[in-house]
Each structure stands twice: as C-alpha cells, then as structure tokens.
Amino acid sequence: MDFSMWFRVFTIGTAVAALAGCDVTKEMAVEKGKDMVASALKDPDSAKFQGVFMAENQAIGDTHYGFLCGEVNSRNSFGGFTGFRRFVANFNYSKQGSFEVSYVTLEEGVNAKINSNGASYFQDIYWLGKCEPKPAPKKIEQISADLPITKTAAAESKKTTKPNTMKTAPTAVPGGAKWAVQVASMSDASQAASLQEKITVGGFTSYVTTKEGKTRVYVGPFADRAKAEGQVEELRTKQLLKGFVVRVEQ
Structure with a gap:
C-alpha cells in the first residue's frame, strides 16, 4: 500500500559539531537535533518546536542511537503557519560532538488518514513503538463449560500442569577465541x-x-x-x- 499521500518523508545529511570544554549531553543533542530537523523544512527560520525528546534504544561506545520525537510548526509556501504536527526521525549523537538526523517523517496534521481503529496511520506505523511503547494486546478470556472432573482426569491434570523449571543457560564463549x-x-x-x-x-x-x-x-x-x-x-x-x-x- 502506498502511504506517500499521507506522510512527508525526507532525508537530511550528517552534521558534525564540536562543543569545546564539555561532553555532549542528551539535552544538548536534542537541541542540535531540532536545528537539523528545521533545516529540512520549507522555512527553517520559522520553525517552532514543542515536546521534543529522544527515545534512546541502544548505545555503542560513546554513541547513542534512537529516535527524535516531538511536534513542529513552521510556515508553508504561502507564508502561513501549518499548525503543530508530530515528527519522528532516526537520530544518533556521540559525546565527542557528532550528530546525525535522517528519515524524518512528518504527520500530515488535519489531513491525516484514519484507520479502522480510529487512529492515524502515522500513530500506528511511526509513533508507537518508536516514541511511545506499543500497548499490550488485549487478553482474551476463555470461558469453558463446567464439566464434572473424574479422578482419572484430575490425576492427569496434575501430571501435565507441573511448572517448567528449566533455565536457559547463558551463551558460552568458545575456548581459544580472542x-x-x-x-x-x-x-x-x-x-x-x-x-x-x-x-x-x-x-x-x-x-x-x-x-x-x-x-x-x-x-x-x-x-x-x-x-x-x-x-x-x-x-x-x-x-x-x-x-x-x-x-x-x-
């Protein structure tokens, strides 16, 4: 299915900056990320942000990876503000001062398509699981008829409902590997x-x-x-x- 009519997806390059005298913190990285997202908009200087945060999912060395999430409002081609819309972008930064923003996805605001669950496709496909945890699936309660239990059936039930006490052993590192x-x-x-x-x-x-x-x-x-x-x-x-x-x- 083609979602191109519902989302604006664009890629911007890597920006590298050196902040002398201190390590880069997540808060500093988020501020830099906002500038990088703004640079890809129609009118970067008009961009206004709210509720921007980084959802980190892993760290390798001193580099932190995740998603930059929030809302942005900027002027369109006619000079009017579009209203605040959510965005999601791949984002990483290092304490040494390098930043990267790519694959920025911008919600289409009032024109966003709604699925059968009453949520926008942006919400289901991009926002949940990246910026917010996906809701746990609803539990389906199984209703069974009350049937008489014989002594034999009760004995078999005890045999088959013993708890599994097996523990998964940690992965071993082969000897000789360096x-x-x-x-x-x-x-x-x-x-x-x-x-x-x-x-x-x-x-x-x-x-x-x-x-x-x-x-x-x-x-x-x-x-x-x-x-x-x-x-x-x-x-x-x-x-x-x-x-x-x-x-x-x-």
Missing part, C-alpha cells in the same frame, strides 16, 4: 535478545554477556583480529549496525 565485535550494550535484556536474534537471522554468529546490569551483544568470536575487523564492515552494510572490535573476556 576477538569479537561488540554491537550493543543495553540495560534491557529483552531488547538485547531481540537484537541478537536479528543478527543471527542475518547470517552472523552472535552471543551475549551480562555484567553489572548491562547485556552486551557481540558477533563472533574469532581467532584473529583481522576476521573480526572484516565483520565490522559487513555489519554496517547488511545490518546497519556500528560495531567495534574488542578482546574476548574469557
């Missing part, structure tokens, strides 16, 4: 598991480690550094992930 590519460090173990699954489906060998409340996702391990460095470029082109080579902790 190098790996770290692609993420997350505090949310479920997000780390999802990323590992995505990497594995893409044809890479992946494992995770957990230490001090952080789950780190790796590709590898490898016996020599050259093989690990070769995977960095493949991860960038095939998975759009920025990794770096590390020595394996045995």
